[in-house]
């Protein structure tokens with residue numbers, strides 16, 4: 001019998017990202033005795049890499065600022081974004097209960113604010129979309145708030161986290177680090193003041209500790225324990241067993257770093273992870289053993305194209321550059337397939353996503369995977385590549401050549417095809433109209449083009465999303481798909497995990513990326529992930545109280 005035998009809590013939460021932290025805080029606040037388990041040596045998981053944005057429609061903060069929203073409009077928008085792939089009960093729970101969850105966590109001491117300057121992504125096309133009031137991000141938070149746990153919070157050090165989302169927007173957006181206020185960022189770093197996802201994590205850890213919740217790191221769960229058909233606890237990777245009277249909430253994130261599982265469940269060749277290496281799909285194994293159903297959101301739009309930045313020091317984290325919302329938004333870049341052909345609006349990455357899944361029956365291959373980012377020296381002179389400041393030399397691990405044809409040869413792309421594409425694209429850039437894919441027509445992508453328009457480039461660029469590729473050297477790098485996962489445990493509107501036979505498994509809940517995103521279906525909208533995780537963490541804890 002292992003040493004933890006006999007330990008018992010009301011609730012065990014497995015995983016310490018936003019879904020685990022919000023579940024644990026809600027359960028603690030509602031009077032449950034909670035144990036939060038984390039497999040990694042530090043807390044926060046993928047949430048610490050995030051921008052920290054929450055999407056919560058019809059919230060009281062917007063109302064207080066004179067921007068009252070409308071619940072029906074919120075539902076209409078989520079339904080549009082979900083594209084017919086949502087569960088109406090879960091969608092309704094997210095829309096209706098998120099404002100309540102926000103108030104609840106505000107009373108607990110969590111401090112978020114409205115993010116000014118960020119519109120809904122489908123502002124120009126989506127029914128129910130709004131130009132402001134639904135995006136929130138955390139107030140700046142000192143790491144000291146985590147008290148004795150300050151060294152146990154995962155703080156990514158390869159990119160700055162010491163700012164609010166609103167500041168990044170006002171400083172020119174994520175594609176323009178040149179324009180950020182580095183004096184402020186560096187001073188905050190000196191003082192240990194955090195923003196983005198790390199601030200979210202520190203705030204929740206602070207509130208959990210102040211309420212006496214128990215947290216353990218290096219404590220991975222490996223199996224669920226059952227008594228009389230009910231989930232009654234967990235077995236740890238070290239063999240220890242801990243009991244939970246009310247149940248277990250699985251908040252283990254996705255399976256992004258389990259390469260085999262990810263390639264199998266996503267069906268996209270060339271997969272790369274953008275999340276920590278502890279996200280290995282343990283929830284699918286543990287809940288699978290007790291008969292849980294899973295659900296795949298086919299055509300999930302949350303697929304980014306990008307590449308890994310090689311580690312500079314041993315022990316550095318994996319660093320995935322989301323080219324989809326950085327390089328691909330900027331002028332002087334295109335994305336092409338092996339034939340050298342463009343296949344969508346690069347500046348609106350969701351336009352490319354369905355085309356990544358295309359499969360050619362005759363050639364027996366994905367025509368648009370692998371695909372490649374191609375850019376020229378004009379891009380390198382003006383914009384950031386792979387998190388480096390603009391104008392720093394493009395690193396040696398990126399292919400380059402004096403001509404487009406030569407570059408194509410280095411990357412295994414059809415040279416004549418690429419030359420013809422660049423020629424045609426340059427014509428579009430000069431005219432300001434992309435006749436093939438309407439790049440630059442969506443208002444969301446135009447809004448974030450403001451910084452270089454302000455630099456005066458708009459005179460040469462009639463459309464700020466287009467720019468010629470004509471100044472050598474020409475550069476190219478293979479892009480890989482990476483996603484906020486498409487598959488997860490099927491849960492109901494209370495976050496209860498559903499059994500293969502269709503009924504909830506008593507005592508088992510799943511929240512965040514461990515659960516299938518049936519509340520918002522195929523759609524990608526910044527802030528849905530954190531916003532819905534916080535909501536269903538709250539609802540899971542409430543349901544545990546009400547049903548036990």
Ligand SMILES: Cc1cc2nc3c(=O)[nH]c(=O)nc-3n(C[C@H](O)[C@H](O)[C@H](O)COP(=O)(O)OP(=O)(O)OC[C@H]3O[C@@H](n4cnc5c(N)ncnc54)[C@H](O)[C@@H]3O)c2cc1C
Nearest residue numbers: 015017019039045046047050051053221253512513529530
């Ligand atoms: C660059 C970037 C920016 C982003 N920005 C945003 C944004 O602004 N807004 C938004 O909504 N989304 C954003 N996202 C997505 C968001 O970060 C994730 O979807 C979200 O953090 C998932 O939260 P989670 O709690 O489900 O999982 P995670 O935060 O990944 O946490 C899961 C935790 O579970 C632990 N774990 C795994 N297995 C076990 C086990 N067996 N036992 C114990 N612990 C285990 C892991 O170690 C990890 O700590 C962004 C993502 C990236 C990469």
